[in-house]
Amino acid sequence: MIISRISRFISNFDNLLALFAGACVVIAVLLILSLPLPYAENQLYPKSLNAGSPLNPYDRGGPPFTQADIVVQYPENSPYAGYVTAYLTPLSGFMAAHTLYLGTTIVAHPGGILDEILYNTRGLDTVVESTILFIAFGIAAFLFRKGS
Amino acid sequence: MSSVGGATLAHLPFGDIVIYITPFTLTLFLLALVFTILVIASRPERQLDITFGADRIITKETGLTEMRFRRFMAIACGLASMGAMLTGDVFDFALFTSLVGITNVGIVAAVKSRHVQNAAFQYGLVAMAGTVPLFGAAAMVAATTGTLSMLELAKEATSVVPFAVKAFLVLGVMGEGMAPFYAAKAEMFRAPGAPYVIMCSLSSLLIFLRVIEVVLTV
Amino acid sequence: MWNEYSVGLFIVLISAAIGFLALARETDDFHRLLLIDLVEIPSLAIIALLGTDLAEALILPGLVVGISELLALSQLYIVKEGLRSRPVKSPGIEVIELAHAPLIISVFLVAYGIVLSGFTGGGIAGLGVIFYIMSRGHSERFEIVEMASGISWAVWIIAFFVFMFLPQYWYMAVMLAAVGILLKVAAKMSLMGTMWGAHDE
Known part of the structure; x- marks a missing residue:
């Protein structure tokens, strides 16, 4: 029943x-x-703030074409990890030298710590993510064209 | 390492994301591979509508573009299942699982029938809601243990991930893999072009099997 | 030991529970879609509570998955409800010299977007393409936009494999990835413009 x-x-x-x-x-x-949960002390890619840097929340690297020091899970798998972090395009380098606020628009430029994680050390995540976008776009485009 | 799936046969490193192959994941991977090849090779079924009394049989034709689109989605679904079977990273597994979810929506959504599309929409809603526990659980694994790699998590003697976080992860996979509910209702009996819908059921089955291994390992 | 992480998690989980409770009671399809979009915000907040650079790199895929599923589902909703013949008028940008002015402005925007490169560059270049399509009333370029999306995806995959197997060419890979995201964002932005104003004639 x-x-x-x-x-x-x-x-x-x-x-x-x-x-x-x-x-x-x-x-x-x-x-x-089940709270409180523990928070592990040794995190990957820890965040450090340096208020005086023009790249403020994302400043991890030295001058371009040098290897910055970042904490990755398997350093032996990414021998060149840190180069992308340190890199700035010439335009971004110019802006970083003349203003203090490049860090707020860091996503606009190739290079930096986020690109390092997104493309190099965790590149497979980004591949799957863009595939999801591609598939969703394909569904929307198919339905849209069928409708018109 | 003490793995539920058996001894590790091989590693395939992609930076921080290391794919590892055990007899268990290899079996599931081969299953996904075989069915993907079957989808590539097979022709869509044609459905017959029989009208009683009028003595008339109508063959429902599946349009070529619709067939190609659904075949593409079914192949993508097979590839996504293969990735979800092999990956050795919790967040990467979450991403592959949501890829399975969205391709399942695509397989069903292309059918030109109001009823089927309604079912696909409802399933899409569940799959979208399922990403919340899925990604939330992956982030909580990273926060409580400091790593996302299943190999690192498996090294611990006792399970370090809290039980409730594991339950959250399983709930997310359930949301993404709910397609057969809809497929069985909306698709098999009402929509033409049957072989592709097998991928919905198979991929759901595979990600359920894999998430059990993940939960027991970490 | 109520650390900061647990306190944050407590607040976020309560808001997630409230959101899901609303979702469980809602019966209208459209409002369900909106509520799920709302519920995804706590999931981003849970990722953000991680508080490292990794968290920011994980938020991006989480956000993209939510947005792309929303894109597919809202199009499915439109088709399912048969809303496609709605009378939407595009703004119809008035231009005096029909032949050249929009072209020049669009080329300028696209070129500037390429100079900026990356995500913002893609947005600006996409804006240029939208402006061109809107001022001309063209919609037959849809296949080209779709193709650009596919190409950017392929470029991205190539960049990934360079990073993984030829890491000494990291500079080429990061430039390929930047071009890929530029094409991708530009294609998506211009697609929104096309989809929105396609049935205005």
Whole structure:
């Protein structure tokens, strides 16, 4: 009796999202009850702030074409890790030399610590991520063209 | 290392993300590979509509563009499953799993039927909601242990990842792999072009099997 | 030991639970889509609580996955609800000299975007393409935009393999990746413009 009612509820696919959201609420409450969680001391790619640097939140490297010192998981797999971190394009280098605020637009320029992580040490993540975007774009484009 | 999947056969390093192959993951990988090849080789089925009384049989034609699009999605789904089987990094696994989720939406969404599209939309909503626990759990693994690599996590004698975080990860995979619910209802019986829908069910099965190994290992 | 991480996690998880509770009660499809977009913010916050450079590098994929699924699902919603023949007018930018002026401005924007390169450069170059398409009312360039997206993806894969197997050529790889993201963002931006104003004639 109860089972048939449950199965009727589940078989309507409009209800499945509600069911999943309910499960998420339950697990979130379980997580809250299991707090506090420990925070590991030895993190990868630790963040250090240097307020005087023009690259402020992202300054990890020395002059371009030198190897900066960054904490990676497997240093033996990326012998050249740190070069991208230290690199700035000539335009960015010019802006860094004349203003103090290049760090706020660091995503605009190739090089820097984020590019190092995104393309070099964790490059496979970025490949999968852009594949997801490519697939989603393909679905949207197919549906759009079919509609028009 | 004490691995559930057996002894490690090989490593394939991509920077910080190291792919490792055990007999367990190799078996699942080969399964995904075989089905992807089957999808590439097979022709879509044609569905028959039989009208009783009028003595009439209509063959539903699948359009060429629709067929090619769905085949592309099915192959992408197979590749994503292969990646999810082999990867040795928790966040990378989360990304591959959401790739499986979105390709499953694509396989179903291309069908020109209001009912099927409605099911695909509902499934897409669940898959999108599933990314929240999936990425959240991966980030919590990194914060509580200081690493994302499964090889490093497996070195610990006891499990260092809290139980609730593991439950969160499994919940996320459940959200991404919920496609067969919809596929079985909307697709197999109502939509033409059946072979591609096998990928939905197979990829869900594979990511469920893999997440169990991940949860037991870390 | 209630460290800062646990306190932050406590707040974020409560907001996530509230969001999911709202999602469980909502029955309208469109509002469900909006609520899921809302619920994704706590997941980004959980990643951000990691507080290292790694966290910023993980937020980007997390954000992109959310946005791309939203793109696919909203298009699916439009098709499913049959909303495609809605009367949307593009702004219809008035130009005096139809032949040359938009072309010159677009070329300038695209060139400047290429000089900037990277993410912002892609945005500016995409803006140039949108401006050109809007002022001309062209929509047949859709396939080209789609192809550019595919090419940028391939460029990115090449950059990845250079990084992994020929790390001494890291400089070439980072430039390839920058060109890839430039093409990708430009293609996406101009696509938004095309999709929005396609049925205005």
